[in-house]
Amino acid sequence: MAIPTKHKALLLLSHAGSYEIRDVDVPMPDAGEVLIRVEAAALNPSDWRTRHTEYSFILPGYPAHQGSDAAGVVVALGEGVTRFKVGDRVLHQGSYSNGEKLAAFQQYTAVPTDLVAKIPDNLTFDQAATIPLALATSAIAFYQKRLEVDGGGGAGLLPFWKEGGRGKYSGKPILIFGGASACGQYGIQFARLSGFSPVITTVSPSNMELALSLGATHTIDRSLSADALIEAVKAITSKPFHFIYDSVSSEETQNIGYDLLAPGGTIVILLRSAVKEDKLTRDKTILTCWGSVHLDMHKEFGAEMYQHITKWFEIGYLRTTATEYVPGGLSNIPGAQERVRSGKVGPRKLVVHPSETI
Ligand SMILES: NC(=O)c1ccc[n+]([C@@H]2O[C@H](COP(=O)([O-])OP(=O)(O)OC[C@H]3O[C@@H](n4cnc5c(N)ncnc54)[C@H](OP(=O)(O)O)[C@@H]3O)[C@@H](O)[C@H]2O)c1
CATH class of the missing domain: 3.90.180.10 (Medium-chain alcohol dehydrogenases, catalytic domain)
Structure with missing residues (x-):
């Protein structure tokens, strides 16, 4: 044509x-x-x-x-x-x-x-x-290194596609807010490929099956109050959370996530920080992830990821x-x-x- x-x-x-x-x-x-x-x-x-x-x-x-x-x-x-x-x-x-x-x-x-x-x-x-956007955002959130630009970047996990990356975080818990959101769905799948366990996510009851089918091990009703949600997470695991992915990033989810984060841990959010000033501590890192592979800071990471995307969906690593x-x-x-x-x-x-x- x-x-x-x-x-x-x-x-x-x-x-x-x-x-x-x-x-x-x-x-x-x-x-x-x-x-x-x-x-x-x-x-x-x-x-x-x-x-x-x-x-x-x-x-x-x-x-x-x-x-x-x-x-x-x-x-x-x-x-x-x-x-x-x-x-x-x-x-x-x-x-x-x-x-x-x-x-x-x-x-x-x-x-x-x-x-x-x-x-x-x-x-x-x-x-x-x-x-493209949801995949890039979650990949950057998990696997891009921490960057000094704009307080952003990612949690710096070893990518699952690199040697030693698959299953590397076995036995470590992860919490993902919004497991039914597009970004959350990739978050769950990355958590599965990286070996996290348990993989806990918040969703509406109608999306619990979906989250489990992607690799979540536990789902929590997103409509619970903050206190009830924290209790539900603690009932699943007493292990410390060193990485939390908040693909909702409302004021409420950010603050719950920050409360649950272990000292030394990182919470990656997708909007500007709304964590209350009075609870901020140097021990816990909040990163806002900007999920564009066209940003100078992410171009190299994006180009590497783009070499693998076709295969990931072809062989069923990702849905x-x-x-x-x-x-x-x-x-x-x-x-x-x-x-x-x-x-x-x-x-x-x-x-x-x-x-x-x-
Ligand atoms: N920083 C960046 O570069 C970047 C990139 C992409 C997206 N974002 C932002 O990240 C957010 C997610 O984007 P998206 O495209 O992934 O969203 P999306 O697919 O439109 O998300 C919709 C889903 O979010 C879930 N949700 C909403 N509120 C929730 C809550 N309080 N707890 C748990 N789940 C909740 C709902 O799940 P249920 O149906 O289960 O209720 C809904 O189905 C948006 O705010 C978006 O603007 C930022």
Whole structure:
């Protein structure tokens, strides 16, 4: 199929403002990049957070391109590209900082090949589109080293894909808040691959089976009060928690997690810290993880991870989150985004097909 010169992109016009679909130039792939026709793009809470809240600082300006999760087909190669060919099915993470090229909420996008992975045959475009942001965020949270930049980075665990990494944390407990969230689902799977035991997670009762099937050993009803939740955790294990992953990161979960963390331990959160000042101690580390492989601090880590992604899903080390297809292409992203914002979508990702945009 010939590549058009113009394509449709969804643009956010201002902070907390409306969206507009515009005809814009199809980006040209530079050396080392591939041009991808986006077949499926998934929505994330970060879309509405960067649109409506203080996290808009992540956007470089307006009109802003958004969309962190994309799967599609390679349609052109930049100079020097040998790892991919035209027709390959691929996935990649979008970025807000250079949206014209990387963003997912558009019909074509250009991406550096070291941050692109082939989609294994056992995954559809919709399934593949659910992977990039949640996988990268949890991988960074667990396995990226601690970084002095922005108080962030990750817990610095030995990656499960490195020699000695598989099962390394056998016998050590882990607590994961939000085992049904996309990030939490990868957190559980990483905990399983890294050998943690017990793997304790908080979910709604309807998602307990899901969490157990991913590798959790114990589930706790997320609606328990803080005191009851702490008691429930302590009833499962008396071992100290040296690593807690909070993929919810509400004020409540952060404070419960901090209370349960052992001295010397690390809690990785995905939003800004809301741990009460009066309980902060030097003994316990809180890290905010910024889950983009396009950030300079994570590019090298991301490129290493992208070499393995295809295989992980092909051989069943990892499973994607469930999908829900939203018809109407880019035009229906604003409505679908309201559903994500309401917190009522559950343990699945909403996926659109940009080619269906009218
Ligand atoms: N820092 C970063 O780079 C970064 C990257 C990705 C995401 N995030 C943030 O991380 C959070 C998770 O993102 P996501 O995409 O993984 O979310 P998601 O898939 O949209 O999460 C939805 C699930 O969260 C669960 N949940 C909500 N409140 C909970 C609570 N108090 N306890 C336990 N589970 C709870 C619900 O589980 P049940 O259905 O079981 O109730 C729900 O199904 C969001 O706030 C997002 O903005 C940050």
